[in-house]
Amino acid sequence: xxxxxxxxxxxKSVFVLREAKAKFKNIAALWSMGKDSTAMLALARKAxxxxxxFPVIHIDNSIDFPETYKFREELAKKWNLDxxxxxxxxxxxxxxxxxxxxxxxxxxxxxxxxxxxxxLIVSIRRDEHGIRAKERTFxxxxxxxxxxxxxxxxxLWGNYSSKMDGTSHLRxxxxxxxNEIDIWNFIKKENVPMNPLYFAKDGWRYxxxxxxxxxxPLKSNADTIDKIIEELETTKTEERSGRSQDKEQEYTMARLxxxxxx
Amino acid sequence: xVANKYVITLLGEKDHGKSTFIxxxxxxxxxxxEHRIKDAEKYAKSGRFEPAYILDSFPEERSQEMTxxxxxxxxxxxxxxxxxxxxxxxxxxxxxxxxxxxxxxxAILMVSAKSGEGFQPQTKRHxxxxxxxxxxxxxxxxxxxxxxGYDKDIFDRICSEVKLYLDAIGFNKPLHFIPISAYGNENIxxxxxxxxxxxxxxxxxxxxxxxxxxxxxxxxxxxxLRLIVQDxxxxxxxxxxxxxxxxxxxxVNANVRIEPTGSMEKVLELxxxxxxxxxxxAGTNVVIKLEGTGFVKRGDIITDGSGSSMLKIKAKxxxxxxxxxxxxxxxxxxxNNNDLVASAIVPKGSISPETGIYGPAGNILYENTSALVDxxxxxxxxxxxxxxxxxxxxxxxxxxxxxxxIGVVV
Numbered sequence: 009x010x011x012x013x014x015x016x017x018x019x020k021s022v023f024v025l026r027e028a029k030a031k032f033k034n035i036a037a038l039w040s041m042g043k044d045s046t047a048m049l050a051l052a053r054k055a056x057x058x059x060x061x062f063p064v065i066h067i068d069n070s071i072d073f074p075e076t077y078k079f080r081e082e083l084a085k086k087w088n089l090d091x092x093x094x095x096x097x098x099x100x101x102x103x104x105x106x107x108x109x110x111x112x113x114x115x116x117x118x119x120x121x122x123x124x125x126x127x128l129i130v131s132i133r134r135d136e137h138g139i140r141a142k143e144r145t146f147x148x149x150x151x152x153x154x155x156x157x158x159x160x161x162x163x164l165w166g167n168y169s170s171k172m173d174g175t176s177h178l179r180x181x182x183x184x185x186x187n188e189i190d191i192w193n194f195i196k197k198e199n200v201p202m203n204p205l206y207f208a209k210d211g212w213r214y215x216x217x218x219x220x221x222x223x224x225p226l227k228s229n230a231d232t233i234d235k236i237i238e239e240l241e242t243t244k245t246e247e248r249s250g251r252s253q254d255k256e257q258e259y260t261m262a263r264l265x266x267x268x269x270x
Numbered sequence: 271x272v273a274n275k276y277v278i279t280l281l282g283e284k285d286h287g288k289s290t291f292i293x294x295x296x297x298x299x300x301x302x303x304e305h306r307i308k309d310a311e312k313y314a315k316s317g318r319f320e321p322a323y324i325l326d327s328f329p330e331e332r333s334q335e336m337t338x339x340x341x342x343x344x345x346x347x348x349x350x351x352x353x354x355x356x357x358x359x360x361x362x363x364x365x366x367x368x369x370x371x372x373x374x375x376x377a378i379l380m381v382s383a384k385s386g387e388g389f390q391p392q393t394k395r396h397x398x399x400x401x402x403x404x405x406x407x408x409x410x411x412x413x414x415x416x417x418x419g420y421d422k423d424i425f426d427r428i429c430s431e432v433k434l435y436l437d438a439i440g441f442n443k444p445l446h447f448i449p450i451s452a453y454g455n456e457n458i459x460x461x462x463x464x465x466x467x468x469x470x471x472x473x474x475x476x477x478x479x480x481x482x483x484x485x486x487x488x489x490x491x492x493x494x495l496r497l498i499v500q501d502x503x504x505x506x507x508x509x510x511x512x513x514x515x516x517x518x519x520x521x522v523n524a525n526v527r528i529e530p531t532g533s534m535e536k537v538l539e540l541x542x543x544x545x546x547x548x549x550x551x552a553g554t555n556v557v558i559k560l561e562g563t564g565f566v567k568r569g570d571i572i573t574d575g576s577g578s579s580m581l582k583i584k585a586k587x588x589x590x591x592x593x594x595x596x597x598x599x600x601x602x603x604x605x606n607n608n609d610l611v612a613s614a615i616v617p618k619g620s621i622s623p624e625t626g627i628y629g630p631a632g633n634i635l636y637e638n639t640s641a642l643v644d645x646x647x648x649x650x651x652x653x654x655x656x657x658x659x660x661x662x663x664x665x666x667x668x669x670x671x672x673x674x675x676i677g678v679v680v
Contacts, residue, residue: 010273010346018543019514022555023500026512027607030501030568054544057510057557134342138306138327141341144369148671158330158338162365162673164372164666166514167604172671187344246303262329 009189009240014197017186021048022055024145024182027168028127029061032178036092037129038116038270039064041076041203042217044131046083047191048183050200053087062129063090065119067112070095071219079203086201094119113268117153126171127178130270135187136247139261147179148172153268155179188247189240196233207231216248224250275351276481279374279405281396284359286382287413289337291452292354293321295474298459301345321453325356338363340370347474352481361392361638364399364590365673371400372676375485377408378477381428383418383449389431391624395638398439398623399588402640402678404660407444407484409476416451420464425449438626444484446476490552492517492659494576495526496652497556498606502566508538509560511572516606516661518574520556521549529571529652530579535560569608571652571662579650586642587667587677588623593635595643601674603645604666610651616644635675642680653679 025048028035037052037060039045052060066080084091096115120128127146134141144160146168153176161169171178183191195202205214205225212225213236226245230236261269280288296302302324310323313332323332324343331338337358345352355374357367371377377400381389397408410432418424429447436445448457449468456462457472471479495518503510520526522540527533539559542550550556560566593599595615602609617631621640635641656663656678663679 010349010351011271012275012351013272015543016553019553019555023514026500026555030512030607055555057541058544135344138324138341141343142327142339157328160339160366160369161671162666162668163369164604164673164676165661165664166606167666168607169671244303246305249305262327 009187009243011193012185012187012190014190014193017190018051018054018194020185021051021182023166024180025052025055025129027166028129028146028180028182029056031168031170032126034123034125035127035129035180036063036065036123036125038131039066039091040217041066041072041080041083043191043195043202043206044133044183046202047194047200048129048131049087049089050194050198051182054198060087060089063092065092065094065116065128067115068093068095069111069219071221073205073217073220075205076203076217079201083201092119113153116268120177125177127180129180129182131183132181132270133186133188133191134184137261139265143181143184144169145181145184147181148175149177149179149268150174151176155266155268157262157266189237192233192237192240196237202233206236208235214250216250218251222251226250271349273346273349273351274482275353276376276485277353277355277374278376278378278477278481278485279355279371279400280357280380281371281377281393281400282359282380283382283387283390283392284336286359286380286387286393287452288359288380289322289325289356290320291378291380291411291413291450291458292343292356293324294452294455295354295458296324296343296345297321298455299345299347299474301343336360339366342370347478350478350481352477359392359396364395364638367396368399368590368673368676371396372403374400375406375487376480377405379408379410379432380413380452381410381432382414383412383424383428384414385418387414389428389435394435394624397435397441398640399676401439401441402586402588402676403664404488404656405443406488407480408441409473409480410445410447411452411473412447412449413452415449415465416454416456420449422465422467425468435626439623440626444480446480448473448476488660490517490659491657492577492654494518495520495572495574496577496654496659496662497526497572498608498661499566499568499570499572500607501568504563507563509563509566511558511560511566512555513558513572514555515550515552517552517659519549519551520558520572522547524574526572527575528566529573529577530650531565531570533565535562535565573652577652577654579652581647581650583645583647583653584642584680585645585665585677586621586640586680587635587675588640589635589637589667589675591672591674592637593667593674594633595635596633600669602668603677604668605651605653605664606661608651610665611648612645613648614646616646618642618644643677655679
């Protein structure tokens with residue numbers, strides 16, 4: 009992996025975040041406490057004079073790592089975040105399609121009904137997955153939360169879709185152009201606090217963080233940001249290879265995302 | 271080390287091999303993991319793996335063996351990133367094609383040499399559109415040479431058809447022609463033994479050469495300040511303005527003009543890149559503080575006094591849906607982040623995207639045709655000619671979220 013021009017990436021993403029804020033009355037961001045959504049919040053602070061000007065949502069299935077919960081509390085306090093924690097109802101399987109597809113998405117739907125958010129900022133990146141590479145920067149979801157991926161609106165330059173009849177909300181994707189290594193360069197440059205699980209301990213580290221049931225660590229000795237960047241410069245392993253396989257297959261991802269998954 | 275990033279868009283008719291080309295290039299350069307290839311293999315309809323599946327990741331795209339929506343894939347080589355934008359070739363999916371192609375600096379045109387395919391009207395439309403949107407250079411790949419006997423005469427014939435068309439529409443950008451087989455990996459990363467009559471470099475080398483010479487965006491000719499306002503917050507009798515600079519420089523304490531009202535204001539404070547600063551340049555997002563409130567709003571443009579707002583815009587448009595200019599319709603002309611409304615659209619002439627021939631214009635602008643029009647706005651707005659400042663010289667014509675056409679200021 010090679011680094012992109014971070015300054016250019018940041019400027020583009022700041023523009024997107026400000027468009028989202030200006031265009032919609034009521035927006036929120038999803039925060040998984042992972043590296044991407046945390047980097048996005050750091051960028052929002054740069055974009056909005058030092059403060060994250062929208063609520064951040066954690067969909068909590070109660071099976072995240074203890075380190076993740078601790079990190080959530082610490083950063084929410086430090087950055088004065090308007091944190092909304094929604095407990096997802098645990099039904100049936102606690103892994104893969106059933107878990108991410110209904111447990112998490114249903115909880116999000118319920119919250120969206122209560123709070124009427126027009127737009128949700130989601131920190132996905134194009135390089136993560138073939139399906140995510142097909143996303144628009146502003147991507148409408150239908151009333152029943154579906155991503156109509158076979159009929160996406162046109163997106164030209166800096167002019168993004170608005171909320172129309174039949175749209176429940178728009179997903180806003182400020183980090184689509186970023187690659188994994190760019191996220192880490194940004195974290196390094198801005199000294200963004202990070203979940204400790206990303207750093208190697210006894211020869212293992214989490215490269216991509218989900219919940220305890222679907223994520224496994226990878227062999228690594230990268231225990232600092234510099235070493236992580238070094239590792240990414242040469243690795244041939246895919247970022248999400250530590251994620252539950254049934255979820256990562258492209259069709260499963262297409263079904264999940266059509267249903268409202270991130 | 272920071273990479274140069276080059277953005278290359280694919281053009282051409284459906285089934286002429288755009289996705290197959292990128293797919294095989296990703297494999298040949300070792301960009302795609304075994305895992306992703308295996309995942310794609312599982313869904314091969316005929317049991318045969320198609321390299322296009324690497325790009326076409328929607329279930330429907332694989333089962334129908336067609337690209338539905340645009341996607342992007344990067345290849346890293348020698349410290350550079352080559353980003354390929356794949357687009358659908360189908361006529362009815364031109365809005366998705368534009369969503370991708372509107373971002374490219376360079377183009378690769380795929381023309382199939384297979385009997386019965388050749389240089390198609392849809393291919394011409396793609397060229398016309400990317401020429402309208404200011405592509406810098408184009409590589410014409412004559413594909414499926416394996417299915418046309420590696421015949422030099424067929425290659426030459428297609429090249430001259432393409433050249434004739436490019437002359438007709440006034441396309442005068444750097445060009446290169448190359449015979450390939452995307453499926454068979456011939457003349458892609460290495461020279462093919464089957465076409466000894468082609469004694470030039472293979473595709474990937476040509477792409478890299480073109481990228482380093484012509485792949486660096488466009489420098490605006492407008493030197494004056496153009497700052498597009500995204501949002502305004504009132505704070506203790508002052509206006510906090512969020513926006514992006516498209517051209518020129520803004521300085522703290524400088525006097526600036528708000529368009530279209532013409533109000534003159536002094537920059538009290540300036541923030542960029544997360545901190546207070548004395549000056550900021552094109553490409554930067556800024557926050558500025560101005561004395562007083564109520565004189566500036568989202569969509570306004572802040573200038574250094576150069577340029578002025580106008581009620582009439584002269585434009586060249588391409589319609590992807592028929593437009594009757596007499597019929598009242600709720601159209602919006604989306605310039606950057608601003609939605610403009612027209613009181614009248616006056617056709618001045620038509621242009622055939624298939625022949626480049628100019629003709630008279632009627633009140634109906636037909637689907638998949640181009641026209642010169644005068645757009646009379648309900649409120650004055652500051653635009654620039656596309657060739658002077660792209661960001662303020664190009665627009666989409668929308669009805670709701672539906673794209674009707676695109677245009678550039680001439």
